[in-house]
Amino acid sequence: MNTGGLLAALVPLVDDLSRDLPEGERYRRLLQAMRAVLPCDAAALLQREGEWLLPLAVDGLSTDTLGRRFRIDDHPRFKALLEADGPLRFPPDCDLPDPYDGLVDGPPDVLEVHDCMGCVLMVGEQPWGLVTLDALDPERFATVDLPSVQAFASLAAATVTVADRIHSLASRVEDERQRAEVYRLAAGQQPPRDLIGNSPANQRLLQDIAVVADSDLTVLITGETGVGKELVAQAIHAASRRGGQPLISINCAALPETLVESELFGHVRGAFSGAVGDRRGKFELADGGTLFLDEVGELSLPIQAKLLRVLQNGQLQRLGSDREHRVNVRVIAATHRDLADDVQEGRFRADVFHRLSVFPVHVAPLRDRQRDVLMLAGFFLEENRVRLGLSGLRLTADAQAALLSYAWPGNVRELEHLLSRSVLKALARQGRRPRILSLSEVDIDLPRTGPVMAQEEETADTAAPAPVRAPAIDPSIGLRAAVDDYERRLILDALARHGHNWASAARGLGLDRANLNRLAKRLGIK
Numbered sequence: 001m002n003t004g005g006l007l008a009a010l011v012p013l014v015d016d017l018s019r020d021l022p023e024g025e026r027y028r029r030l031l032q033a034m035r036a037v038l039p040c041d042a043a044a045l046l047q048r049e050g051e052w053l054l055p056l057a058v059d060g061l062s063t064d065t066l067g068r069r070f071r072i073d074d075h076p077r078f079k080a081l082l083e084a085d086g087p088l089r090f091p092p093d094c095d096l097p098d099p100y101d102g103l104v105d106g107p108p109d110v111l112e113v114h115d116c117m118g119c120v121l122m123v124g125e126q127p128w129g130l131v132t133l134d135a136l137d138p139e140r141f142a143t144v145d146l147p148s149v150q151a152f153a154s155l156a157a158a159t160v161t162v163a164d165r166i167h168s169l170a171s172r173v174e175d176e177r178q179r180a181e182v183y184r185l186a187a188g189q190q191p192p193r194d195l196i197g198n199s200p201a202n203q204r205l206l207q208d209i210a211v212v213a214d215s216d217l218t219v220l221i222t223g224e225t226g227v228g229k230e231l232v233a234q235a236i237h238a239a240s241r242r243g244g245q246p247l248i249s250i251n252c253a254a255l256p257e258t259l260v261e262s263e264l265f266g267h268v269r270g271a272f273s274g275a276v277g278d279r280r281g282k283f284e285l286a287d288g289g290t291l292f293l294d295e296v297g298e299l300s301l302p303i304q305a306k307l308l309r310v311l312q313n314g315q316l317q318r319l320g321s322d323r324e325h326r327v328n329v330r331v332i333a334a335t336h337r338d339l340a341d342d343v344q345e346g347r348f349r350a351d352v353f354h355r356l357s358v359f360p361v362h363v364a365p366l367r368d369r370q371r372d373v374l375m376l377a378g379f380f381l382e383e384n385r386v387r388l389g390l391s392g393l394r395l396t397a398d399a400q401a402a403l404l405s406y407a408w409p410g411n412v413r414e415l416e417h418l419l420s421r422s423v424l425k426a427l428a429r430q431g432r433r434p435r436i437l438s439l440s441e442v443d444i445d446l447p448r449t450g451p452v453m454a455q456e457e458e459t460a461d462t463a464a465p466a467p468v469r470a471p472a473i474d475p476s477i478g479l480r481a482a483v484d485d486y487e488r489r490l491i492l493d494a495l496a497r498h499g500h501n502w503a504s505a506a507r508g509l510g511l512d513r514a515n516l517n518r519l520a521k522r523l524g525i526k
């Protein structure tokens, strides 16, 4: 080999080192250049992984070679190459079996490799892998000078180092970008609003929060839809030692099953089609802080098994990787379901349930919080007053009575939405902007008695139908079935009132559209 030819082949490869090329392309160009300079029928680049050699790129070998794994102990030629200090050519009469016999692209009647050489690739003083060269006639490499092979091997080592470094820099950049995003969100996080209310139920709740916040215990928040479970989670995080760290939330019900796993635990490049880079999951993003698993009861059993490992020892694996990551995360979970019931029915793992409910916190439904309804109404009215620039916004006595006697199936969220809606309607009805706006029972327009609601007896002085109290339900069917029945009838009623428009029925019930869909499916309405 003349030095000029070698240099001409090496220079473009050296240029390649500083270019942003896909990894496969980088290796392919290297092997092609090598074949152009060294007279071989096939070349390969193999990476060592423990006891195995894995082909990363091949040129002149059948494509299926890329899918093969070679155990080093089973292939004495590979073993000898890995142990040699530099390039090694096997004598043509060497009787060691050749791993590539039958794999070299060539005339169909010539299958056996007759001349074979290779060189170890040293990266960081460790044998990283091999380049190999093969020919189908026995004397092909007789004239090849070993220093040229060494030059290619060194360049191959530089190439894999560069590819590795570019890859790890790229994933570090992505990691840092995500981390910066988390801190940006954490810095912008408003302190959660206060949990308004004076009822014994609310006082017990505040006390629970104060007791558990400072510990690192896992908390399971239960309660009907709209009671304030998310707000409670925020309050616990804010009052904890992790308050200055991010609070990361994930709604386990809002994502398709296939995405939940990668959202929670992250994935590595190629873990599934579309996984173009490594990505951390919410657990890793929440490292040092708190992870809020909303609607945890919706997780599938296989994902619960993975969750159990993190809850037990803080260890997780990104999807498609066997590397362990360790995280320090406090978990707060919430559900509107009766998880103990789900455990009985085999829908939820008992071990995960026990890990989650180390400290259970129940948020009472609004109808059990007595006059908190009026305090909350005051809080929401004040928000509306400020937003709309009114001097005063008040409730008439009959409006207060109506709020107090309604059953609030959608709880605090329903109250919040109802008041915002009522204020706008009252303003529109008045035509001009008053200094002080009074909301009457008519303005708040609570759901009327209908097929689902118990009929309120009409008396002489209450001409208008009264707001909802409780539906007439046969209590002998058991609490669970009675509640289901109640919910079913409320939904049907809301649908009827909203012309079977699911989105506005959901708004009317103070529910998220997705929550209403899920509930309707469970109750057999959809």
Ligand SMILES: Nc1ncnc2c1ncn2[C@@H]1O[C@H](COP(=O)(O)OP(=O)(O)OP(=O)(O)O)[C@@H](O)[C@H]1O
Binding pocket: 193, 194, 195, 196, 197, 223, 224, 225, 226, 227, 228, 229, 230, 231, 232, 336, 376, 379, 412, 413, 416, 512, 515
């Ligand atoms: N005690 C409270 N004081 C003030 N605002 C409250 C209170 N409880 C709930 N809210 C407000 O009511 C709304 C619903 O609360 P949140 O989203 O926390 O309920 P949730 O239980 O998580 O509901 P879902 O089950 O539908 O997810 C939010 O706007 C929240 O800020």
Ligand SMILES: [Mg+2]
Binding pocket: 229, 230, 294
């Ligand atoms: Mg919620």
